[in-house]
Amino acid sequence: xxxxxxxxxxxxxxxxxxxxxxxxxxxxxxxxxxxxxxxxxxxxxxxxxxxxxxxxxxxxxxxxxxxxxxxxxxxxxxxxxxxxxxxxxxxxxxxxxxxxxxxxxxxxxxxxxxxxxxxxxxxxxxxxxxxxxxxxxxxxxxxxxxxxxxxxxxxxxxxxxxxxxxxxxxxxxxxxxxxxxxxxxxxxxxxxxxxxxxxxxxxxxxxxxxxxxxxxxxxxxxxxxxxxxxxxxxxxxxxxxxxxxxxxxxxxxxxxxxxxxxxxxxxxxxxxxxxxxxxxxxxxxxxxxxxxxxxxxxxxxxxxxxxxxxxxxxxxxxxxxxxxxxxxxxxxxxxxxxxxxxxxxxxxxxxxxxxxxxxxxxxxxxxxxxxxxxxxxxxxxxxxxxxxxxxxxxxxxxxxxxxxxxxxxxxxxxxxxxxxxxxxxxxxxxxxxxx
Amino acid sequence: xxxxxxxxxxxxxxxxxxxxxxxxxxxxxxxxxxxxxxxxxxxxxxxxxxxxxxxxxxxxxxxxxxxxxxxxxxxxxxxxxxxxxxxxxxxxxxxxxxxxxxxxxxxxxxxxxxxxxxxxxxxxxxxxxxxxxxxxxxxxxxxxxxxxxxxxxxxxxxxxxxxxxxxxxxxxxxxxxxxxxxxxxxxxxxxxxxxxxxxxxxxxxxxxxxxxxxxxxxxxxxxxxxxxxxxxxxxxxxxxxxxxxxxxxxxxxxxxxxxxxxxxxxxxxxxxxxxxxxxxxxxxxxxxxxxxxxxxxxxxxxxxxxxxxxxxxxxxxxxxxxxxxxxxxxxxxxxxxxxxxxxxxxxxxxxxxxxxxxxxxxxxxxxxxxxxxxxxxxxxxxxxxxxxxxxxxxxxxxxxxxxxxxxxxxxxxxxxxxxxxxxxxxxxxxxxxxx
Numbered sequence: 029x030x031x032x033x034x035x036x037x038x039x040x041x042x043x044x045x046x047x048x049x050x051x052x053x054x055x056x057x058x059x060x061x062x063x064x065x066x067x068x069x070x071x072x073x074x075x076x077x078x079x080x081x082x083x084x085x086x087x088x089x090x091x092x093x094x095x096x097x098x099x100x101x102x103x104x105x106x107x108x109x110x111x112x113x114x115x116x117x118x119x120x121x122x123x124x125x126x127x128x129x130x131x132x133x134x135x136x137x138x139x140x141x142x143x144x145x146x147x148x149x150x151x152x153x154x155x156x157x158x159x160x161x162x163x164x165x166x167x168x169x170x171x172x173x174x175x176x177x178x179x180x181x182x183x184x185x186x187x188x189x190x191x192x193x194x195x196x197x198x199x200x201x202x203x204x205x206x207x208x209x210x211x212x213x214x215x216x217x218x219x220x221x222x223x224x225x226x227x228x229x230x231x232x233x234x235x236x237x238x239x240x241x242x243x244x245x246x247x248x249x250x251x252x253x254x255x256x257x258x259x260x261x262x263x264x265x266x267x268x269x270x271x272x273x274x275x276x277x278x279x280x281x282x283x284x285x286x287x288x289x290x291x292x293x294x295x296x297x298x299x300x301x302x303x304x305x306x307x308x309x310x311x312x313x314x315x316x317x318x319x320x321x322x323x324x325x326x327x328x329x330x331x332x333x334x335x336x337x338x339x340x341x342x343x344x345x346x347x348x349x350x351x352x353x354x355x356x357x358x359x360x361x362x363x364x365x366x367x368x369x370x371x372x373x374x375x376x377x378x379x380x381x382x383x384x385x386x387x388x389x390x391x392x393x394x395x396x397x398x399x400x401x402x403x404x405x406x407x408x409x410x411x412x413x414x415x416x417x418x419x420x421x422x423x424x425x426x427x428x429x430x431x432x433x434x435x436x437x438x439x440x441x442x443x444x445x446x447x448x449x450x451x452x453x454x455x456x457x458x459x460x461x462x463x
Numbered sequence: 464x465x466x467x468x469x470x471x472x473x474x475x476x477x478x479x480x481x482x483x484x485x486x487x488x489x490x491x492x493x494x495x496x497x498x499x500x501x502x503x504x505x506x507x508x509x510x511x512x513x514x515x516x517x518x519x520x521x522x523x524x525x526x527x528x529x530x531x532x533x534x535x536x537x538x539x540x541x542x543x544x545x546x547x548x549x550x551x552x553x554x555x556x557x558x559x560x561x562x563x564x565x566x567x568x569x570x571x572x573x574x575x576x577x578x579x580x581x582x583x584x585x586x587x588x589x590x591x592x593x594x595x596x597x598x599x600x601x602x603x604x605x606x607x608x609x610x611x612x613x614x615x616x617x618x619x620x621x622x623x624x625x626x627x628x629x630x631x632x633x634x635x636x637x638x639x640x641x642x643x644x645x646x647x648x649x650x651x652x653x654x655x656x657x658x659x660x661x662x663x664x665x666x667x668x669x670x671x672x673x674x675x676x677x678x679x680x681x682x683x684x685x686x687x688x689x690x691x692x693x694x695x696x697x698x699x700x701x702x703x704x705x706x707x708x709x710x711x712x713x714x715x716x717x718x719x720x721x722x723x724x725x726x727x728x729x730x731x732x733x734x735x736x737x738x739x740x741x742x743x744x745x746x747x748x749x750x751x752x753x754x755x756x757x758x759x760x761x762x763x764x765x766x767x768x769x770x771x772x773x774x775x776x777x778x779x780x781x782x783x784x785x786x787x788x789x790x791x792x793x794x795x796x797x798x799x800x801x802x803x804x805x806x807x808x809x810x811x812x813x814x815x816x817x818x819x820x821x822x823x824x825x826x827x828x829x830x831x832x833x834x835x836x837x838x839x840x841x842x843x844x845x846x847x848x849x850x851x852x853x854x855x856x857x858x859x860x861x862x863x864x865x866x867x868x869x870x871x872x873x874x875x876x877x878x879x880x881x882x883x884x885x886x887x888x889x890x891x892x893x894x895x896x897x898x
Contacts, residue, residue, distance in 0.1 A: 038686065038721040045693040046657070047753050048599045054756040085543040091533050098526050108520040108736040149584050149766055156761050164483045181760035222481070251473065258480040286473040301543040305766035318482050321489040325616035326591050331584055331740035331766055 049165070054185045069411065073451035075438045076416040078232065078388060080302055082442065084357045086341075086350050090301065093340035103336065111332030113324040115147025115308070119339040123147070123308050126342070127292065130268065131282035139287060144316045146323070149330040151266055151295035151307030154319075156182050158262060158291055158311070161318040162222040163188040169262075170208055170224045172200045174391070174423035174435070176232040176264065179225060183426075190425035193224070197382060199238040200226055202245035209253050223260040223291075224250065228280055229268040230387025233423045233437035237385060243280050250289055260315065262291045269299040269351050271386035272359035281310060288312045296338050298388070299351055306330075306338045358388070364445035365390055365438065365452060372456035376463065388441040391420070394434045398462060401433055409458035415451045484600070489620045504846065508886035510873045511851040513667065513823060515737055517877065519792045521776075521785050525736065528775035538771065546767030548759040550582025550743070554774040558582070558743050561777070562727065565703065566717035574722060579751045581758070584765040586701055586730035586742030589754075591617050593697060593726055593746070596753040597657040598623040604697075605643055605659045607635040609826070609858035609870070611667040611699065614660060625860035628659070632817060634673040635661055637680035644688050658695040658726075659685065663715055665702040665822025668858045668872035672820060678715050685724055695750065697726045704734040704786050706821035707794035716745060723747045731773055733823070734786055741765075741773045793823070799880035800825055800873065800887060807891035811898070823876040826855070829869045833897060836868055844893035850886045 098104045114120065124145050128136035148154040163169065165187030171180065173192030183190045194204035205224065212218045226246075229237050238246070246261070253259055263280045281292040295307040311319060323329075341347050366383060369390070373379040378395030400406050400419045410417060420435025438455075440448050533539045549555065559580050563571035583589040598604065600622030606615065608627030618625045629639035640659065647653045661681075664672050673681070681696070688694055698715045716727040730742040746754060758764075776782050801818060804825070808814040813830030835841050835854045845852060855870025873890075875883050 039689075039723045042689050042723070043692055045695075045749055046654075047596055048602075050599075051596050051753045051757065054753075054760050079545050082540055082544060085540045087533065087536060087539045087543065090539070090543060094529055094533065098522065098529065101522060104522040104525070105517055105520045106738075108522065108525060108738040109517060110514050110732075110737045150762060152762050161482055161486050164485075167483075178760065178763065185757060185760045219481075254474075254477050257478055260480075288474045288477070297545075301768070302545045303541075303543040303767040303771070305768070314480055318486045318489075322486065322620060325489050325613065325620045327585060327587050328613065331769055332738040333736070333740070333772075334766055334769060336738070337768075 049187065050185055053187050069416070072411065072414055072416045073443060073447050073454065074416045075440070075443065075448070075451045075455070076418045077442055078439055079442045080298060080388070081354070081357055081361070083444075084353055086301055086346070089341065089346040089350055090304070090337065093337050093344060093346060096340045096344060097336055107333045107336035109332065111329040111335060113320055113328050114143070114145070115330065116332065116335040116339060117142065119147060119335050119342070120145040120308075122339065122342045124310065127279070127281065127310055130276070131278050133278070133282050136282060140310055141313060144311050144313055146309055146311060146316060146319060147330060147335055148307045148309070149334075150297055150302075150305045151264065151293045151309065152178060152182070153330065154293050154307050154309045155179055155262070155264070157319045157322055158293070158309075158315070159183060159186055159188065160322055161315060162260065166220065167222050168212070168217075168220045168427070170205065170221060171425045172226050172231065173425055174233050174420060175225060175425060176227055177422045179264070180423070180425060189220075189427035191428045192425040195234065195236070197236070198242060199231065199234070199236040200242065200246065202242055202249055205246060206249050209249070209259075213256075219257060221259055223262050225262045225264070226280075227264040227266065229265055229277070230270060230384050230389075232267070232387070233389050233418070233420065234391040235382050235384025235387050235389045237277060240277050243277070243283055247280060247283055247289065251286070254289065260291050260312070261289055262293065265292060265294045266298055267387040268294070270354065270358060270388065272355055272362060273385040291315065299354065300338070300341060300347060304334045304337055306334050358441070361440040361443070361445055361448055362390075364448045365440040368449040368452035372453050373459070376456065376459060379459070388439050390438045390440065392436040392438055393432075394436065394459060395463065396432075396434050398459065399433045400436050404433070405462045406458055409461050410455055413454040413458050415454040415458070417455065484622065485620055488622050489616075504851070507846065507849055507851045508878060508882050508889065509851045510875070510878065510883070510886045510890070511853045512877055513874055514877045515733060515823070516789070516792055516796070518879075519788055521736055521781070524776065524781040524785050525739070525772065528772050528779060528781060531775045531779060532771055542768045542771035544767065546764040546770060548755055548763050549578070549580070550765060551767065551770040551774055552577065554582060554770050554777070555580040555743075557774065557777050559745065562714070562716065562745055565711070566713050568713070568717050571717060575745055576748060579746050579748055581744055581746060581751060581754060582765060582770055583742045583744070584769075585732055585737075585740045586699065586728045586744065587613060587617070588765065589728050589742050589744045590614055590697070590699070592754045592757055593728070593744075593750070594618060594621055594623065595757055596750060597695065601655065602657050603647065603652075603655045603862070605640065605656060606860045607661050607666065608860055609668050609855060610660060610860060611662055612857045614699070615858070615860060619861065624655075624862035626863045627860040630669065630671070632671070633677060634666065634669070634671040635677065635681065637677055637684060640681060641684050644684070644694075648691075654692060656694055658697050660697045660699070661715075662699040662701065664700055664712070665705060665819050665824075667702070667822070668824050668853065668855065669826040670817050670819025670822050670824045672712060675712050678712070678718055682715060682718055682724065686721070689724065695726055695747070696724055697728065700727060700729045701733055702822040703729070705789065705793060705823065707790055707797060708820040726750065734789065735773070735776060735782060739769045739772055741769050793876070796875040796878070796880055796883055797825075799883045800875040803884040803887035807888050808894070811891065811894060814894070823874050825873045825875065827871040827873055828867075829871065829894060830898065831869050833894065834868045835871050839868070840897045841893055844896050845890055848889040848893050850889040850893070852890065
């Protein structure tokens with residue numbers, strides 16, 4: 029009653045609110061718009077969202093982990109209580125061992141101090157904290173072009189300039205990195221460059237794993253430039269376990285003998301459950317301290333219950349068998365997507381795509397005259413036919429070109445194989461229409 | 464091997480890292496130091512930490528909620544999948560109804576749009592996002608003095624000036640708020656003031672609930688000043704349910720007929736479980752959109768599993784009986800603390816404290832010559848005897864004085880009654896020694 033009567037007059041004549049500069053930087057980022065689009069047409073076959081497969085979510089394994097946790101009153105109480113800023117120490121100890129194990133480098137476990145391991149609410153929180161620790165507005169993060177667009181959004185939030193480094197079919201081109209650094213040096217702007225960002229396994233969006241030789245080249249370049257000033261390499265390993273073909277490659281972190289150069293970030297969102305949402309990382313010691321100072325002022329610890337669930341998952345050996353389940357399921361989906369692309373896009377002139385060995389994405393390049401952006405004709409034609417994709421230009425760093433407008437990120441994570449095939453067929457029809 | 468050999472030489476001559484300005488603002492905040500102190504002497508009776516009582520953590524109720532969730536494959540899968548940026552819609556609907564119910568104002572449920580309800584990883588995340596939406600470095604947040612020191616740290620992280628508003632035994636003094644606003648206007652700096660922050664129930668640290676009359680006065684003042692420029696009231700309701708005596712008071716949010724003025728923030732950390740860590744808020748519509756833009760770029764949704772657990776807790780009516788358990792347990796602890804204070808500090812000249820009707824804290828003022836800071840003699844004497852407290856000066860806004868050095872925040876949440884009594888006795892001994 030009072031609301032309806034008083035509301036209009038109470039605020040009449042109030043000036044509009046004034047937001048922070050950061051709010052301005054945050055506006056109109058792609059992910060919200062795409063999600064809104066997906067929600068608006070729920071019947072769409074979404075090959076856009078980076079969600080994981082719903083059918084393989086680890087219901088039984090989570091039940092087991094929860095039972096182990098909740099049946100022990102001491103463990104249960106600890107899980108329901110606050111944790112600490114850096115995260116559960118037992119879990120952090122396991123994660124340190126885990127990285128050493130993944131990299132088949134046992135000495136890494138000794139070399140990494142527990143204080144360097146930080147657990148967060150998803151790796152996005154860690155990426156955000158690292159960015160807050162390093163960047164002032166106007167600073168530069170060199171990013172593989174294309175790159176994970178949520179991290180580009182995180183950088184935009186902070187007023188950071190994401191500047192592209194060229195990639196080819198093997199990922200980031202080391203010479204292009206050297207070139208960009210030299211460019212900033214020549215223009216007297218090198219001190220703005222604080223980090224290089226890279227998804228090092230089955231990257232989002234292009235599905236590429238940086239080969240060993242390039243990893244070594246990238247590290248060699250950065251070691252050299254770090255003599256001038258500190259430039260960190262942020263290595264995003266979110267998809268590492270989702271390998272369906274071929275052999276694992278050592279992480280850049282494990283190749284960084286100094287331990288001072290690479291920030292390793294990882295997550296259980298893709299390989300276990302995004303809803304539980306536990307991310308983690310191994311940071312150079314000095315950076316870890318700065319990140320903990322920032323984190324301690326804001327949340328003094330990410331949700332502890334979720335950390336304890338993941339700790340049980342690891343302690344009971346529940347992760348590896350689950351990853352095997354995921355590999356089988358996603359390989360089938362990837363094959364369905366590649367086969368459908370071959371069948372429906374193969375005959376179309378100028379369409380090509382990268383065949384990934386893992387991850388959740390296939391990166392598609394169309395003839396240069398096809399504009400894949402939401403305001404272009406293809407996006408509309410695709411949605412009309414019932415299929416949604418991520419326009420590739422969203423995945424390009426914001427400061428420095430060129431940004432191609434003829435690329436697409438397709439995700440095969442969510443849809444079952446037959447819907448993937450159907451979605452690709454509909455997309456091919458839409459492309460044919462606009463060609 | 465490689466690590467030990469290469470590490471020193473590899474980084475020899477590297478310059479030190481350069482951090483962001485925010486990193487500088489974040490350094491040396493009190494909470495980390497206190498936590499470190501507590502960890503260093505685990506045998507201490509900590510009357511410092513704001514942790515909740517371990518014995519009453521809702522193990523059985525969480526098991527029930529988890530069983531409901533995990534026994535339904537559809538619900539279980541949804542909980543393990545990503546959620547949305549604003550949070551689980553079913554939970555947000557319940558939370559909106561919850562606020563209307565708490566305030567005995569059914570029409571509030573209709574007046575609040577679902578888009579105004581945001582779920583976060585603890586209310587600290589929401590407070591942080593609101594601060595990011597509003598403040599640029601150098602902007603001003605008027606804060607009750609004393610105030611919740613983690614939020615003061617959040618403001619410091621962002622380079623925001625926290626400026627004190629005087630309080631008395633009834634909390635924030637409306638005339639002092641008016642006075643501060645007029646002061647900023649006179650000095651031509653009013654536009655720096657973006658918000659007022661207030662813990663409106665059993666506040667952290669002083670345990671005071673702002674009386675209804677003052678709530679109305681504060682709103683009247685802010686309504687008037689909002690004609691000049693928008694100044695939000697951030698109402699932190701974290702302790703509202705922890706009432707052991709007396710009657711509830713309407714929230715400032717419910718008294719804000721415009722719905723445009725008050726930001727309501729709340730959490731299940733104190734009234735259910737800090738480990739599950741679900742916070743929530745009801746924001747004015749425009750501010751909600753800005754916060755969602757920021758959040759969408761960073762985490763596109765707080766941990767969904769925890770939200771689904773809390774949703775089950777509410778759906779199954781598990782919260783209210785748990786709050787009753789908490790009220791009984793904490794009332795006993797509060798009485799133990801007040802009785803011990805009476806017994807051991809009552810006889811000492813110039814010691815006084817506020818008797819709260821709820822919450823987790825008792826605010827103590829010592830004779831002016833007693834310095835309670837960590838570098839003063841009392842802190843050392845107390846730790847030597849085996850008791851830890853929060854020096855009260857940490858709870859004062861950073862920009863503008865005076866900051867008294869003779870106050871203490873005591874928490875009765877964690878320790879059992881006999882340890883509370885013992886802790887207060889040890890503290891009295893320490894005070895006697897330094898007097």
